[in-house]
Amino acid sequence: MHLKKLSLINYKNFDARNFEFDTKINCFVGKNGIGKTNILDAIYHLSFGKSYFNPVATQNIKHEQDFFVIDGEFEKNEREEKIICSLKRGNKKIIKRNGKPYERFSDHIGFLPLVIISPADRDLIVEGSDTRRKFIDGVISQSDKAYLQTLIKYNKVLLQRNSLLKYFAANRTFDVDTLEVYNEQLHTYGTDIFLKRKIFLEAFIPIFKEQYAAISGKSEEVSLHYDSRLLECDLSVLLKNTIEKDRALQYTSVGVHKDDLSFQIQGHPIKKFGSQGQQKSFLVALKLAQFNFIKKQAQTIPILLLDDIFDKLDENRVAHIVTLVDDANFGQIFISDTHAERTENVVKTIHQSYKIFKL
Numbered sequence: 001m002h003l004k005k006l007s008l009i010n011y012k013n014f015d016a017r018n019f020e021f022d023t024k025i026n027c028f029v030g031k032n033g034i035g036k037t038n039i040l041d042a043i044y045h046l047s048f049g050k051s052y053f054n055p056v057a058t059q060n061i062k063h064e065q066d067f068f069v070i071d072g073e074f075e076k077n078e079r080e081e082k083i084i085c086s087l088k089r090g091n092k093k094i095i096k097r098n099g100k101p102y103e104r105f106s107d108h109i110g111f112l113p114l115v116i117i118s119p120a121d122r123d124l125i126v127e128g129s130d131t132r133r134k135f136i137d138g139v140i141s142q143s144d145k146a147y148l149q150t151l152i153k154y155n156k157v158l159l160q161r162n163s164l165l166k167y168f169a170a171n172r173t174f175d176v177d178t179l180e181v182y183n184e185q186l187h188t189y190g191t192d193i194f195l196k197r198k199i200f201l202e203a204f205i206p207i208f209k210e211q212y213a214a215i216s217g218k219s220e221e222v223s224l225h226y227d228s229r230l231l232e233c234d235l236s237v238l239l240k241n242t243i244e245k246d247r248a249l250q251y252t253s254v255g256v257h258k259d260d261l262s263f264q265i266q267g268h269p270i271k272k273f274g275s276q277g278q279q280k281s282f283l284v285a286l287k288l289a290q291f292n293f294i295k296k297q298a299q300t301i302p303i304l305l306l307d308d309i310f311d312k313l314d315e316n317r318v319a320h321i322v323t324l325v326d327d328a329n330f331g332q333i334f335i336s337d338t339h340a341e342r343t344e345n346v347v348k349t350i351h352q353s354y355k356i357f358k359l
């Protein structure tokens with residue numbers, strides 16, 4: 001699968017711009033703030049129906065303009081696929097595949113598999129557990145539509161249970177039977193989510209470790225663990241045991257919405273003890289493992305977006321990453337970099353066709 005053409009109208013800092021891409025490697029080079037990342041984000045938009053960087057949809061419309069249009073022509077399984085994503089202020093976003101609008105964006109997710117590696121991934125290390133859960137959920141749901149539906153149902157019941165706990169506190173009342181109804185549903189959906197996360201991580205962790213070893217030249221040991229209270233005990237038991245605590249807190253203190261991943265280097269948290277280059281290597285390994293995983297599940301080679309990937313990495317690590325991606329396992333790759341010369345030197349060593357766009 002590859003993106004053949006991209007046309008942008010009023011997307012972030014672009015008014016009107018067209019690109020024709022190489023089937024393998026495409027590099028965007030230019031000064032800070034010129035719009036390199038914005039082009040990668042537009043490609044991301046075509047795959048996920050939203051920006052990777054700015055969750056406020058209207059802020060992706062060029063300042064002072066009323067709408068944006070991202071138009072992409074892909075080739076997938078020898079068929080042309082035209083995807084258009086557009087947004088007009090005051091209206092709902094529209095995503096069309098070959099002229100037909102999607103009723104539910106979730107039906108589009110996974111159709112054009114894509115992985116992005118960007119400096120914004122640092123949030124996975126420095127931010128709260130929510131970011132890490134979103135990461136696992138994103139990978140699993142790209143290949144398992146039922147997972148996303150279960151997650152939506154779980155979150156809905158969780159909200160209802162929390163509202164009930166607040167209602168009990170406000171009205172100085174308590175009804176364990178009503179709470180039990182929610183416990184049962186949380187147990188059903190939560191256990192399903194937990195088992196899928198566990199199975200996913202059992203397959204994912206060895207791939208991640210392999211990628212890290214390849215990037216770092218095995219210079220340090222890293223690990224990734226699944227932290228979930230459900231590993232020790234059944235969710236229905238946990239919910240029962242925390243009823244008094246939940247009453248006092250007025251929210252549900254146990255369940256898969258509290259799951260986390262722990263990232264370690266040489267046995268210590270990478271957030272506190274990893275250098276910038278080690279943290280970056282960790283994130284690149286995590287994303288390349290995601291790439292491998294999605295590729296296996298989707299049976300299509302995902303598009304890979306590499307945003308500013310060489311920054312903070314030493315020459316050896318850059319060379320290792322280049323060797324990793326210079327492989328038949330990879331398909332179309334988009335790279336953004338401020339150093340035109342560095343990018344040119346890197347892509348010259350790769351045995352693939354390439355195009356460089358100087359912005």
Ligand SMILES: Nc1ncnc2c1ncn2[C@@H]1O[C@H](COP(=O)(O)OP(=O)(O)OP(=O)(O)O)[C@@H](O)[C@H]1O
Pocket residue numbers: 011012013014030031032033034035036037038039059060061062063308336337338
């Ligand atoms: N809605 C918008 N309207 C107009 N300009 C915007 C909008 N959103 C972002 N921009 C502009 O886009 C530019 C940033 O583009 P981008 O992040 O793609 O730069 P870059 O080339 O990747 O830079 P760097 O090398 O610093 O990472 C900024 O100048 C920003 O002001």
